[in-house]
Amino acid sequence: MSKKEFTSRPGLFGTTNHYDSRGRKIGESRPGLFGTTNHYDANGRKVGSSSPGFFGSTTHRDANGRTVGSSQPGMFSTHHYDKKGHRVGKTEPGFFGSKKTRWDD
Numbered sequence: 001m002s003k004k005e006f007t008s009r010p011g012l013f014g015t016t017n018h019y020d021s022r023g024r025k026i027g028e029s030r031p032g033l034f035g036t037t038n039h040y041d042a043n044g045r046k047v048g049s050s051s052p053g054f055f056g057s058t059t060h061r062d063a064n065g066r067t068v069g070s071s072q073p074g075m076f077s078t079h080h081y082d083k084k085g086h087r088v089g090k091t092e093p094g095f096f097g098s099k100k101t102r103w104d105d
Contacts, residue, residue, distance in 0.1 A: 004103040007094065 006026060011017045018027040025042055029050075032038045036051045046063050050071075053059045058071040069082045071091075080089040080103070089103035 007098055008091075009098045018087065035049055044099075 005021050007019045007021075007024060007028075008016050009019070011028070014031040016029040020026050027039060027041050027047070029037050029039050030050065034051075036049050038046060039048045039050070041047050048062045048068070049065075050058050050060050051102070053070065056073045059067060060069045060071065062068050067083055069088065070079060071078050071080045073079075074090075076092065078091040079087055080091070080101075082088050087104075089101060090097060091099050091101040094100050
């Protein structure tokens with residue numbers, strides 16, 4: 001099973017920039033209303049959103065508003081799950097506010 005990896009770094013005005021393993025910008029996340037976060041690809045097209053759930057969890061939706069997964073904080077990382085509850089990746093803290101995310105294919 002191969003893994004996809006990207007790094008997220010804080011940007012201006014609450015945004016988060018996402019970079020692939022070669023340092024190319026692949027997307028951006030921007031704060032929305034009522035605690036939601038909107039996600040955009042490198043061309044500025046909205047690809048989804050995330051909203052807070054219960055007990056620190058986060059629900060993820062695609063651009064059409066369908067639930068595609070969730071995230072749950074752990075002791076030292078955040079674990080990501082598909083809509084069926086299977087673990088598909090994790091995010092760990094990096095340096096200077098950055099985060100490293102690894103997705104299983």
